[in-house]
Amino acid sequence: MAEEKFYSDRERLVQALVHDCASELQKGIKEQGQATFLVSGGSTPKPVYQELSKRPLPWSKITIALVDERWVDKSHSGSNQAFIENNLIQNYAAEATLLGMKNLYATAAEGQPDCERAYAELSRPFDVCILGMGNDGHTASLFPDAQGLVQALKPESGKLCSAITAKQSEVTGANTERMSLTLSAILQAKNIKLLITGEEKLKVYREALLGSDEIEMPVRSILKQGLKPVTVYWAP
Template sequence: MFILNEYSSSEQLTQDMVKNIVTELKSAVNKRGVASIAVSGGKTPIPLFNILSKQQLPWSKIYITLVDDRWVDSTDDASNEKLVITHLLQNEATLANFIGLKNNAQTPFKGELATQEKLAEIPMPFDVVILGMGEDGHTASLFPHAENLSSGLDMHSNKVVVGMTPLTAPLDRITLTLPAILNSQNIYLHLVGNSKKTVLAQALDGKDIVDMPIRAILQQDKVKVVGFWCN
C-alpha cells in the first residue's frame, strides 16, 4: 500500500518525517530493547538528518545503516557514509550504533559477503527505511537495466546486499536488496520537487520494474510505504 503526504514547505515535511521516525524508533526500543533504521544519501535528507540528530532518543540502543553507498573511501565527498557521519551522527545521535556498507574489498562485488556479515549485527526487521528516488526511477542503488539488477530484485535470494554498476550514474555501488528493504516495519519515501512528483506518477502508472525499479517498492503489498513530498 502506498500513501502520499503532501506539504506546503520542506520545513513542514521534515518536521513530520522526524516526528514519525522518532515515534517508530521509541516504540521499537520499548517493545524489543533495540531499534534499527536504514537511511539514504544525497542532499535531500540533510535537513532531516540535522534535526533528527538533536532528538532525545535512546540512541545507544539504535542501529543505523545505509540503504546504499558508492564504493569510495568514507572520506570521499561522494560517500554516503561521510554524509551520515557529518549530518546525522552528531549531537545526541553520536551515541548511535552505525554500521556502514563499504569495506576494504577492491569492488562492491568482492565485498558483498563481508558487508552482509557486518549487517548481521543490526536488529531486523528494520523499524524504518528511508528511501529516495531518482529521475530515472531508481531507488537505493537499484538502477534501471543495470547488469546486476535482477540479483538486487530477487525476492527468493538470501542476499542482503549486492554490488551494482549503474548505467545512468557514475561509480560502482553497494545496495540493500529488495527483500532486505522490504524486511521492514515502515518505508518512507522522501521526495522534493515537481519533477519527482511526475516521476512518481509514471512509476505508479506502469508495471515494468526493470525500467523503473522504484515500482518494486511502490507496488508491493508486504510493507506500507508512505511518501513525503513537497515542491
C-alpha cells in the same frame, strides 16, 4: 498502494518526517530494547537527519545502517557513510552505532560477502527505512538496467546486500560501482518511507505508479510490492 503525505512546503515535511521517525524508533526500543534505522544519502533527507540528531532519543540503543553506498573511501566526496556521519551522527545522535557498507575489498562484488555478514547481524525487522528516488526512477542503488539489478529485485534470493554496477548517467555520476540493500532487505523494514521533493520527482513518481516494468523504474518494486506499507512524503 502507498500512503501519501504531501505538504505545502519542505519545512513541514521535515518536521513531520522527523516526528514519525522518532516515534517509530522509540516504539522499536520499547518493544525490542533496540532499534535499527536504515538511511539513504542525498540532499533531500539532509535537513531531516540534522533535525533528528537534535532529538534526545535513546540513541545508544539505535543502530543506523546505510541503504546503499558508492564503492569509494570515506574520504571521497561521494561517500554516503561520511555524509551520514556529518549530518546525523551528531548532537544527541552521536551515541548511535553506524554500520557502513564500504569495506577493504577492491570491488563491491568482492566486498559483498563481508557486507552481507555485517548486515545479517542487525536486529530485524528493521524499524525504519528511508528511501529516496531519482529522476530516472531508481531507489537505493537499484538503477534502471544496472548489472546486478535482476538478482537484487528477487525477493526469494534472501540476500540483504547486492553489488550493483549502474549504467553511467547524469544521475549516477562517475561512481557507478555500488553496494545496495536488496528488495528483500528493504521489505524487512516495518516502516518504509519514500522521500521526494519538487514537481519533477512528483511526475516521475506518478509515472512509476502507472507502469509495471521494474527494470525500467526500480522504485516500482517498492511501490507495487503489496507486502509492506510504504509512506510517500512529498513537498514542492
